[in-house]
Amino acid sequence: MGKSGSKAPSIRDVAHAAGVSTATVSRTLSNPDVVSETTREAVFLAIRETGYTVNLAARNLRKRETGAVAILLPNLANPFFSRILSGIAEVMSEAGLSVLISDTTPMAKDDHRLPEYVNQNNVDGIIVLDGNLRQDALLNRGSPEVRAPMVFACEWISQIDRPIVTVDNQEASVRAVQHLLSLGHRRIGHICGPPDNVLTASRLEGARGAMQSVGLRMKPEWIYPGDFSLQSGSEAAKIWHGSSDRPTAVYCACDEMALGFIGELTRRKVAVPQEVSVVGFDDLDMAAHFVPSLTTICQPRVTIGRTAARLLLERMRMTPQERSARPAPRVVLPVKLAVRESTAPPPG
Amino acid sequence: MGKSGSKAPSIRDVAHAAGVSTATVSRTLSNPDVVSETTREAVFLAIRETGYTVNLAARNLRKRETGAVAILLPNLANPFFSRILSGIAEVMSEAGLSVLISDTTPMAKDDHRLPEYVNQNNVDGIIVLDGNLRQDALLNRGSPEVRAPMVFACEWISQIDRPIVTVDNQEASVRAVQHLLSLGHRRIGHICGPPDNVLTASRLEGARGAMQSVGLRMKPEWIYPGDFSLQSGSEAAKIWHGSSDRPTAVYCACDEMALGFIGELTRRKVAVPQEVSVVGFDDLDMAAHFVPSLTTICQPRVTIGRTAARLLLERMRMTPQERSARPAPRVVLPVKLAVRESTAPPPG
DNA sequence: AGGCGGTGTGTAATCGATTACAAGAAGTAA
DNA sequence: TTACTTCTTGTAATCGATTACACACCGCCT
Known part of the structure; x- marks a missing residue:
């Protein structure tokens, strides 16, 4: 042979x-x-x-396409993204496209330049999962329409008009808080996402809104800073534990923080949900297996990935004219509230 | 402009x-x-x-290289791999190479063909994290030396002689079991990895060996089947709970199973570590935050990724002759035993 | 016989970057 | 001035696949 x-x-x-x-x-x-x-x-x-x-290089050169799409995500080490990637990879692999993954963390320090290959002539499309990229990193200065088709998923950059796949974060927060209200909670706190994240505001606002609509108020001291990490969840637990005026329930902007929060409380002999109820956001695999299992907003992560991938494929088939003519759709996927053990009526 | x-x-x-x-x-x-x-x-x-x-396609065509490396991994959704990927991506991005990630799960059903682009003329190198790929998928039938340079990390395929980056799984198991022995345990069980995985045997043998060297024996009924999933950990817990002749400590082939095991036990009001001690393997982020926090073998995952990447870069710089002349190195990275709350002396 | 439509195939241009080779310019030594 | 470096630049071939165009061939109709 x-x-x-x-x-x-x-x-x-x-x-x-x-x-x-x-x-x-x-x-x-x-x-x-x-x-x-x-x-x-x-x-x-x-x-x-x-x-x-x-030889793909030859084919791509001739056909003026690359057979690859790039995924830009803030942190490859975060398990939240792995299932989304999985959904993207599945669809793209069916479409015969390869997936190029780029962790944007190094770009933060390395200033606003994307890696060389994420360019209109090196990938056929881009999926952005990071809402904190600098706008000028994603757009060509002179001619934004030359850039490869792009869609956002989960996070986005408001100034850039591109399709978005997301869940209704505000509505989901309302659901989470309503669940706590229906259990009888009146003092509800929130652990926030990082300050510069697009999701942080909408999740906080949703929670605040749900309280307001029943005539309650979320006290500022019940709003804990966070950054989506386990660590920041346990920090919040320390603050909660150290203060006298505590909420009876805490709604967390993501599961990792919720688990970090519960872990630290349990370690301090505070019983969840007997002394404080906790709701998360994302439904990580671990959420159902933690003790207590976590009541959380279930984001359809694989579906988000698949949807973003399909949307991108669709946009890739369009001419640049069609793309800019047609308004960028915003696909809002439904969430479910998974009620588990971490929520119960308030003590007393 | x-x-x-x-x-x-x-x-x-x-x-x-x-x-x-x-x-x-x-x-x-x-x-x-x-x-x-x-x-x-x-x-x-x-x-x-x-x-x-x-235009990379043109450059690559002319220079007869592709500027990309492929990573084949069994399951993108598994958080174990995310940090390894992170390490790989970091090194490759410094070297100006892009990382092409391919989830091999779809290939299992789609038979033994790798995606079209993982070919010697579409990537410059391959890192394989999946030991269950069929051998003929990775080698060209006629001329194995034409295939792009390849290294294994974590898992490997014994028949294929390529560099391997791994930890000493057997030795790590010995350490884990010795820790339990030193606490006074004499009845020690094991939750296995999937039967067809290269790691399963060495981790089980390490555990068995450590018992034997102090004149003890691991009863067959203390050896629980598993597949590295949370779910299989809780299945094992059900078996443990349902039997009368139980081990007082269980060493698990990975953290996910350990956490699933503990979760299910806690739910059944079995106290860990008071009634049973648990040791894991991998040191996932969650391990330290779980309740009880998990005693586990700490695999340097980012370092594994970085090392594999550097090794691949090195091999890519060699001519095919040099590659086959020089024996494939096996890099064994050190592990640490992180002793946390999930292990204690046996009850009574 | 001449014309026409349809098939199946080959020829050659093309995609964009790299690089061996040649050639021109400038400088130096004889 | 001639010969010979040295430095800088341009010309053109090349990588491998795709595809517009042309052409040869066959069968069929008038």
Whole structure:
């Protein structure tokens, strides 16, 4: 099979082996119906004999596309993103596209430049999961429409008008807080996301709004700072534990903080949910297995990934004119409230 | 800045704008010292004016390389891999290479074919984190040496002689079990990894060996099946809880199973570590925040990723001859035992 | 026989960057 | 002035696949 030699077989080798021209080989591969039965078989045989695989660089150069999409996400180490990636990877792999993952954390220090390859001629599309990228990193100064098609998922940048796949964060927060209210809680606190995150405000506002609509108020000292990390959840627990005027329930902007919060409280012998109820956001795998299992807003993460991927594929099929003509859709996916053990009526 | 027009600026546009030839532009970019001061400045100015970025497809076609490495991993949704990826991405991004991530789960059903682009002419190197891939998927039938350089990390395929980055799983298991023995445990069980995984046997053997070396035996009924999932951990807990002849300590082949195990036990009012001690493997972020916090083998996941990446870069710089001449190294990274709350002396 | 439509195939241009080679300019030594 | 470096630049071939265009061939109709 194939000479043990040096370089990979090219389409010319196949053409030679099959006794046809390179054009015919190419046609056989891309559009088998136009070649005759006998040629087709000869070509397929030659491909098998030579072990030929198409050179994507050459194809991409010629077709002016790259066969790859880039995913920009803030932190690859965060398990929240892994299922989203999984959904994206699934759809893209079906579409025959490869997925290029780029952690944007290094870019923060390395200023506002994206890696060289996330460029209109190196990827066919971009999915952005990071709302804190600098706007000028994502748009070409002179001509924004040249940039590869782009969609946002989960987070977004308000100034950039592109399709967004998200959940209704405010509404979800309302649901979470209403659940606590219906259990009888009147003193409800919140652990916030990072200050510069687009989601932080809407989750906080949703919670505040739900309280206000029943004539209650969320005291400022019940609003704990956070940054989506386990650590910040346990910090909040320390504050909660150290203060006298405590909420009886805490709604957390993400599961990691909720679990960090509960962990620290349990360690301090504060019983959840007997002494304080906790609601999370995201429904990480761990949420259902933690003790107590976590009542949380269930974000359909795989669906978010799949939807963003499909939306991007759709936009990639459009011409730039069509893209800018058609308004960027905003897909809002439904959430569920998963009620588990971490919420109960307030003490007393 | 750049006409609002249709296609991305090419090297010819830059050459034209700077009044030089394309060769000079190319040289300015790849080897600035060989062009004169004045030309260099003119070219850089023209690049800025046109907004030129190199077309990687063209470069790769010409240079016969791709500027990308592929990572094959069994399950993108598993948080265990995210930090490893993070380490890989960090090193690769410094080296100017892009990282192409491929979840191998779909390949299991889609038979033994890797995605089209993971081919010697579409990536410059491959990092494999999945020991269950079929061997013929990774090697070309006729000429294995044509395939892009490859390294294994964490898991590997014994029949394929390639560099491996791993920890000493057997030794780590010995450490874990010795810790339990030193606490006074004599009845120690094990939750296994999936049967077809390379790590499963070494972790089980390590545990068994540690028992045997002090004249103890691990009863077959204390060996619980598992598959690295939270769920399988709670299944094991049900079996443990339902049997009369129980081990007083259980060493789990991964943290997820350990946490699932503890979660289910706690739910059944079995106190950990008072009634049963638990040791995990991996040191997921969650391990330290769980209640009780988990005693576990700490795998340096980011370092594993970085090391694998550096090893791959090194192999990529070698000629195929050098690669096959030099034996494939096996890098064994040290683990630590993180003693936390989930282990204590046996009851009574 | 001449013309026409349809198939199937080959020829050659093309995508954009790199680089071997050649050639011109400028400087130095004889 | 000629010969010979040294430095800088341009010309053109090349990487491998795709595809517009042309052409050869076959069968069929008038």
